[in-house]
Amino acid sequence: MAVSPSRILRSVLREEAFYFFTSIGNYTGESAASLDEFLQKIKEVNIKSLEFHLYREDFEKWIAQTLGDAKLADDIKSLRNMKVVGNALRDRLYFTVSRRLKDLKGGLQTTK
């Protein structure tokens, strides 16, 4: 069953938020409790953190299992398979998430 845009766009509890690490056990202090916040953090966090989580499949898991967005999780999986690193990764990830966010917010307006 498809998850509604409003559910995907909600803010989750602190315990369910995404916590950005740069390596095993090294927490940056940055976290995101919604897709909007997640997009913002993509611009801000250390590039090492994006690489660490992308190749551990953490982004896909959080987006699919916590936010419930299988479509965006698949898009990020494709990005992982392209083996992008560095600022190219940041740019592509930002583009992928912002595009999906725009679609979801558009869907939210049409369902109102």
Place this chain on the structure above:
Amino acid sequence: MKIKGRAVALDDLDWRILRLLQENAKLTYTEIGNKLDVAHSTVYERIQRMEEHGIIKKYKAVVDVEKAGLQHITALITIHTEPKESEHIANRLSRFPEVLEVSSSFSEELVINAKVVAQDQAKLHSFIAQSIAPLPGVLRIRTSIITMKFKEETSSPFV
């Protein structure tokens, strides 16, 4: 042993008993008495009183988990916190069975230090990400995984 208010003053015999017990907690009262040239009843009485006053906290076996065939890793983690949340975070950490030691220290800023065990790196990371990072007041976390131990002593040299 003399008690003045809440303070407990140990005498030379108490200290000698503690030294022996730190080396080998399985020594009997008679064995301790023989080593110190005092009656086993005296040893019994001294140990009872030190237990009652919490000077001897507990007796335990120190297990070599590697020899016991348990796969595990140990990590030292440093948690930078908001100062007003520091004690609360330390208390919360103390409740996790994975956390063996918790202390606070101050260099340039107040931090919480913890020794953590996990079965592997993936479980260590999950524990830190799911149980420590979300605690209110945690600013950032630094983790070092222990690769080799050169010394591990639980007895105090000051006893």
